[in-house]
Amino acid sequence: MMRRAPSPTGSPPVxxxxxxxxxxxxxxxxxxxLAAPSVGAQTPGRVVVIGGGFxxxxxxxALAAAGLNVTLVEPSGTYVACxxxxxxxxxxxxxxxxxxxxxxxxxxxITLAARAATAVDADARRVRLDDGTELPxxxxxxxxxxxxxxxxxxxxxxxxxGLMPHAWKAGEQTLLLRRQLETMKDGGTVIISAPPNPFRxxxxxxxxxxxxxxxxxxxxxxxxxxxxDAKDAFSKQRLFTAAWAELYPGLVEWVGLSGGGRVIEVxxxxxxxxxxFDRHTADVANIIPPQRAGAIxxxxxxxxxxxxxxxxxVTFESRLRPGIHVIGDAAIAxxxxxxxxxxxxxxxxxxxxxxxxxxxxxxxxxxxxxTCYSLLAPGNAISIAGVxxxxxxxxxxxxxxxxxxxxxxxxxVRATEAAYAEAWFATVTGEAFA
Amino acid sequence: xxxxxxxxxxxxxxxxxxxxxxxxxxxxxxxCGGCHPANPAGAIPSLAGRSAGExxxxxxxxxxxxxxxxxxxxxxxxxxxDETRAIxxxxxxxxxxxxx
Numbered sequence: 001m002m003r004r005a006p007s008p009t010g011s012p013p014v015x016x017x018x019x020x021x022x023x024x025x026x027x028x029x030x031x032x033x034l035a036a037p038s039v040g041a042q043t044p045g046r047v048v049v050i051g052g053g054f055x056x057x058x059x060x061x062a063l064a065a066a067g068l069n070v071t072l073v074e075p076s077g078t079y080v081a082c083x084x085x086x087x088x089x090x091x092x093x094x095x096x097x098x099x100x101x102x103x104x105x106x107x108x109x110i111t112l113a114a115r116a117a118t119a120v121d122a123d124a125r126r127v128r129l130d131d132g133t134e135l136p137x138x139x140x141x142x143x144x145x146x147x148x149x150x151x152x153x154x155x156x157x158x159x160x161x162g163l164m165p166h167a168w169k170a171g172e173q174t175l176l177l178r179r180q181l182e183t184m185k186d187g188g189t190v191i192i193s194a195p196p197n198p199f200r201x202x203x204x205x206x207x208x209x210x211x212x213x214x215x216x217x218x219x220x221x222x223x224x225x226x227x228x229d230a231k232d233a234f235s236k237q238r239l240f241t242a243a244w245a246e247l248y249p250g251l252v253e254w255v256g257l258s259g260g261g262r263v264i265e266v267x268x269x270x271x272x273x274x275x276x277f278d279r280h281t282a283d284v285a286n287i288i289p290p291q292r293a294g295a296i297x298x299x300x301x302x303x304x305x306x307x308x309x310x311x312x313x314v315t316f317e318s319r320l321r322p323g324i325h326v327i328g329d330a331a332i333a334x335x336x337x338x339x340x341x342x343x344x345x346x347x348x349x350x351x352x353x354x355x356x357x358x359x360x361x362x363x364x365x366x367x368x369x370x371t372c373y374s375l376l377a378p379g380n381a382i383s384i385a386g387v388x389x390x391x392x393x394x395x396x397x398x399x400x401x402x403x404x405x406x407x408x409x410x411x412x413v414r415a416t417e418a419a420y421a422e423a424w425f426a427t428v429t430g431e432a433f434a
Numbered sequence: 435x436x437x438x439x440x441x442x443x444x445x446x447x448x449x450x451x452x453x454x455x456x457x458x459x460x461x462x463x464x465x466c467g468g469c470h471p472a473n474p475a476g477a478i479p480s481l482a483g484r485s486a487g488e489x490x491x492x493x494x495x496x497x498x499x500x501x502x503x504x505x506x507x508x509x510x511x512x513x514x515x516d517e518t519r520a521i522x523x524x525x526x527x528x529x530x531x532x533x534x
Contacts, residue, residue, distance in 0.1 A: 341468055348464035356458060367462035367512070371469065371505055385505050387512025389461070401512030405504065416477070417504050423476030424469045431467060 045358035048137040050117045055328030055343035056143030057432040062351035075116040085170040090211035100433035120300035122321040143328045144294025146200045152290040160268035164285040180284045187222040188283030193263040194229040199291045200338045202235035207374035213248040227254040230262040243376040293330035308332045313390035315353040334394030342370045373421035381418035460520035482529045489522035
């Protein structure tokens with residue numbers, strides 16, 4: 001026992017004699033003073049993090065690892081991850097592989113407030129929870145993700161989502177869409193309505209189309225898949241289009257904005273999608289509606305008229321409310337997409353910036369990376385990557401870096417990318433939740 | 435006394451280790467861990483235990499096409515020689531620091 005060094009964070013070992021305890025206490029204090037650059041020993045800052053997704057959970061862990069006093073506000077007992085949830089829809093993966101608990105965060109010294117945040121007082125620097133508790137903070141990190149905007153598409157509200165699922169937040173909606181596909185007759189029509197920019201996971205609707213096409217080709221080969229899109233261009237478009245022609249010929253049809261693809265109204269009872277020139281009736285309709293920052297961001301005053309949150313690209317501090325940082329899908333991150341990968345990187349950069357700010361230092365400009373994999377079929381994936389840095393007040397692409405997988409890559413390369421996608425998911429969920 | 439001195443030295447080394455790890459990461463360094471696991475697992479290699487020199491030379495090879503890649507070629511092009519060196523030094527030092 002006497003040979004053990006005192007722990008820097010935990011209690012020192014119990015000593016048999018007071019004189020030695022005093023000596024060791026003195027040594028520990030001296031050592032702590034020498035370790036002054038360690039922020040934890042110097043600045044016991046209180047940081048509240050709202051939202052336990054990829055951004056919030058990762059940020060909470062990074063802040064706690066730096067020695068700060070961190071409370072994570074997250075009402076759900078489990079987190080259901082969106083990446084790979086398209087494979088669940090297509091029957092290729094089970095929900096258990098998507099589901100994570102917060103036990104690991106509790107073990108990392110983070111206080112978990114299993115409540116919804118109902119209000120933020122940016123002036124008083126307090127968060128109010130739905131049981132009336134108030135949490136004071138020195139810095140607040142908001143990672144509220146997205147809300148489906150149920151006011152943007154006539155006919156599509158929360159109850160309509162029970163008939164025409166969005167499945168754009170993983171969970172019950174994911175399983176509902178899967179069940180609808182499973183019960184659909186062979187020869188049915190599946191319609192995906194893809195939203196205008198910006199929205200969570202830009203390549204997501206097209207990965208979903210690919211995997212639903214794989215399901216239909218395998219199980220219901222007389223069926224069709226129609227994508228009605230509010231845009232004329234989308235992420236990885238040439239790669240997806242080539243894959244649909246090669247893997248699912250005659251099965252997938254995409255109609256863009258200029259072809260009349262924008263859905264302007266839906267009728268959930270008859271599963272009708274109305275476009276500017278046409279009406280389409282679906283056997284299964286997946287409506288991915290326009291989105292905006294989670295409601296608490298709007299309540300806190302960190303969202304602007306676009307519904308999203310402008311931030312400083314160095315610190316992720318809100319442009320609208322000092323002391324509040326916004327990361328992940330809710331933030332206006334310039335060229336960075338709304339992805340789990342981006343949220344993970346932003347979380348760590350934001351945590352480092354919060355540590356520096358609480359210590360009275362100025363954070364240095366960061367560089368960030370994003371890589372998004374999309375499955376075209378099982379064991380067959382493509383990717384888009386980017387490197388970003390602050391420029392003119394936004395996060396901008398580093399020129400000459402990033403880009404898409406090659407157009408004519410071999411099946412071996414596509415299989416390698418699929419394996420990397422799985423490995424990335426294991427790492428990024430481990431960083432957040434393990 | 436000799437025993438106490440040993441404790442004191444061990445304590446100093448232990449307590450200053452995390453302070454090194456807590457110094458701000460250079461630009462881009464925090465992104466590596468988004469894919470590369472802390473311990474070997476899965477298809478993406480861990481960077482733990484690699485020297486700064488190895489990381490720099492591999493990044494250079496990704497950038498100039500000397501090493502085939504699916505995505506690291508696209509990412510490596512976003513970092514200068516100086517940035518790459520700083521990231522490599524930080525990764526190597528982090529992995530060398532004692533774990534609490």
